Amino acid sequence: MTRLSEYVVRRPTLSVFAIALVIRLGAIVLGSLIPDSWIALDDATYSQLAQQMVAGESGSWSHYLWDLYWSTSTFLVPLTGLYWIFGPTEYVGQILVAAVGAGAVALTVRLAREVLEVRWALAAGAVLAVLPSQVAWSVVLLKDAWVWSATAALALVIAIALRSRGRVLVAAILGSVSLLFLLGHLRLQSSFVAAWSLVAAAVLVPRERRLAWIGGALLIAISVPWLAGGGPGGTDPVLARADNFGEARAAGAVGADSAIVAEPPSPTTDGPDATNRLVTDLSHLPRGLSVMLLEPYPWDPNRNLRVVFAKIDTILWYPILGLALVGLAQVKNHPRVLVFPTLSGAGMLMGYALAEGNLGTAFRHRGELVWIVALLATFGARSLWERHKARRIAPVGSLDHDSPRASHE
Numbered sequence: 001m002t003r004l005s006e007y008v009v010r011r012p013t014l015s016v017f018a019i020a021l022v023i024r025l026g027a028i029v030l031g032s033l034i035p036d037s038w039i040a041l042d043d044a045t046y047s048q049l050a051q052q053m054v055a056g057e058s059g060s061w062s063h064y065l066w067d068l069y070w071s072t073s074t075f076l077v078p079l080t081g082l083y084w085i086f087g088p089t090e091y092v093g094q095i096l097v098a099a100v101g102a103g104a105v106a107l108t109v110r111l112a113r114e115v116l117e118v119r120w121a122l123a124a125g126a127v128l129a130v131l132p133s134q135v136a137w138s139v140v141l142l143k144d145a146w147v148w149s150a151t152a153a154l155a156l157v158i159a160i161a162l163r164s165r166g167r168v169l170v171a172a173i174l175g176s177v178s179l180l181f182l183l184g185h186l187r188l189q190s191s192f193v194a195a196w197s198l199v200a201a202a203v204l205v206p207r208e209r210r211l212a213w214i215g216g217a218l219l220i221a222i223s224v225p226w227l228a229g230g231g232p233g234g235t236d237p238v239l240a241r242a243d244n245f246g247e248a249r250a251a252g253a254v255g256a257d258s259a260i261v262a263e264p265p266s267p268t269t270d271g272p273d274a275t276n277r278l279v280t281d282l283s284h285l286p287r288g289l290s291v292m293l294l295e296p297y298p299w300d301p302n303r304n305l306r307v308v309f310a311k312i313d314t315i316l317w318y319p320i321l322g323l324a325l326v327g328l329a330q331v332k333n334h335p336r337v338l339v340f341p342t343l344s345g346a347g348m349l350m351g352y353a354l355a356e357g358n359l360g361t362a363f364r365h366r367g368e369l370v371w372i373v374a375l376l377a378t379f380g381a382r383s384l385w386e387r388h389k390a391r392r393i394a395p396v397g398s399l400d401h402d403s404p405r406a407s408h409e
Contacts (some may be wrong), residue, residue, distance in 0.1 A: 012118050016125035017106035023129060024098035027139045028091065046072070047141045050080040051088040071229065074150070074185040075143040093141050101138025101145035105129050107152035108371045112378060114159050114337050124378040127320060128371055133313040137367045143186050144367050150183040152371050154194055155341045158201050162336045173216070177224055184228025189241070190368065192234030193347035195221035201340045238351075245281045245354040252357025257304070259358045260291055281354055288353030291362045292369075293321060310363050324373040327380030334379070345372035 008015040049069050052058055053076075061069075069076055079093050086092045105128040112121035128134050138145045154176060161172035176198065184191035202217035203210065225234025241248050246261075253259035261284070296302065296310050331338040348368055356362040 008122070009118050012113065012122050012125070013106045013110045016109045016122065016129060017102050020102035020105040020125070020129035021099060024101055024135055024138050025095065027135050028094050028098060031139065032091070044141075046076060046079065046143070047088075047090055047093060050076055050083050050093070053080045054083045054088060070185070071188070072143050072186060074182045075146045079141070090141060094139050097141060097145050098139050100149050101134065102129075104138075104145060104148035104152050104371055105134075107149060107156055108375055111152065111156045111159060111337060111341075112375060114156075115334050116378065116382065120378050120382050123381065124374050127374045127377070131313065131316060131320075131370065131374075132309065133317075133363070133367060134370055136309075137364060142364075144364060147183065147186050147190055147368055148371055150179055150186060151190065151194060151344065151368070154179040154183065154198075155337075155344075158198060158340050159337045162201065162204055173220075177220055180220065180224045181228055184225050184230055184234065188225065188228065188230040188234060188237045189351055190348060191225045191228060192230060192238050193344050193351065195225050195234055197340050197343040197347060200343050204335050204339060241351075241355055244277060245284075246277060248355045249284070249357035252355070252361055254357075257358075258302075258307070258360045260287065260362075261357050285353055288356060289349070291356055291359055292349055292353050292366055294318075295359055296363075306360070310359075320373055320377045323377035323380035323384075325380070326384060327376035327378070330376075330379040330383055338376070338379070341372045341375055345369050 045068075049065065052061070053069070058066075058069075078096060082092045082096060083089075105125050108128055109121045109125040112124050157172050157175040157179060161169055161176065164172055180191055180195060180198070183194055199214065199217040199221050202213040205213045222233045226232050228234070230236050230238075249261045253261050294314070296307055296314060298311050298315050300307065300311065328342070331342050352362065352365050352368075356365065
């Protein structure tokens with residue numbers, strides 16, 4: 001055990017990756033033994049697309065299916081390759097997703113190690129390695145774990161770039177461009193948020209280099225999501241959804257047992273004007289934030305097995321979220337590491353809060369925020385611990401020199 005502990009301290013990133021992967025592989029095995037155990041119902045779509053591509057059946061695809069395949073090609077092309085090599089066995093795809101999900105855990109640990117001691121970085125990794133929802137979304141054939149890994153990797157590359165020069169800086173810039181492009185072929189809205197969070201992070205460089213950095217970041221933010229199919233700066237899908245968040249919420253509620261809004265009414269010739277839509281969106285925002293961050297409440301009477309699973313996860317989530325709120329105060333002390341994740345997390349949170357129409361999808365999309373919240377929670381826990389130690393150790397100068405203790409010393 002001593003040797004194992006020493007190895008974990010010497011190789012925290014690799015160790016956490018291995019632990020997270022073993023947990024996820026165990027979940028795959030357990031899921032194969034329990035029929036209908038998975039909480040996701042739409043993962044079959046991606047597997048079917050990959051199988052049909054391998055079988056040469058893509059000629060009958062509609063424009064929507066072709067668009068879905070290429071818009072998520074960062075996930076689907078590797079999955080198709082695995083099916084081509086090993087045959088259309090979903091377990092192979094699950095193992096790939098598990099490895100990517102474990103990679104998100106390891107990347108978070110590596111990012112934390114930029115400024116934190118090993119034990120605190122390992123704490124962040126432990127949360128992500130064992131949190132039930134993170135494990136679950138890392139073993140079904142969905143793209144979510146890929147989004148987490150791409151965003152966490154981008155945060156790490158940006159943190160390295162902000163402290164680097166020369167070849168390392170060039171490599172970091174190329175890495176950020178590549179990762180942003182890959183993220184654009186997973187979830188365009190997330191690439192939009194990440195691109196403009198990158199611009200904000202560029203403000204952190206020293207004044208003599210700031211103008212060049214901001215110019216370069218703007219070039220990346222405008223061009224890379226554009227190349228990924230999101231229009232200049234990745235604004236096309238964002239503006240399309242922002243034009244009517246209410247419609248997006250209603251569409252998400254159709255057929256959902258966990259709908260949080262009413263299904264869309266019958267079409268009318270005249271829709272609500274922009275002012276009414278804005279008022280409606282703002283009035284929905286508190287509920288949207290609650291759905292994304294707090295629900296399902298543990299006291300919710302719904303006893304659906306999937307909702308029960310989400311309740312258990314939420315109970316574990318609450319203290320992590322509370323520590324993350326404390327950790328927000330540390331952003332100003334560690335901006336190189338925390339500004340990009342915090343801004344990107346805030347942007348994704350607001351977008352999902354306005355657009356989600358049912359609790360189930362919101363709960364899955366919460367996973368995109370979890371690594372950021374866990375990172376901030378680690379900083380929050382560390383700051384509380386440091387305050388606790390400071391209170392226990394009073395400085396010598398604060399002793400009363402007339403007291404018996406002071407005289408004795």
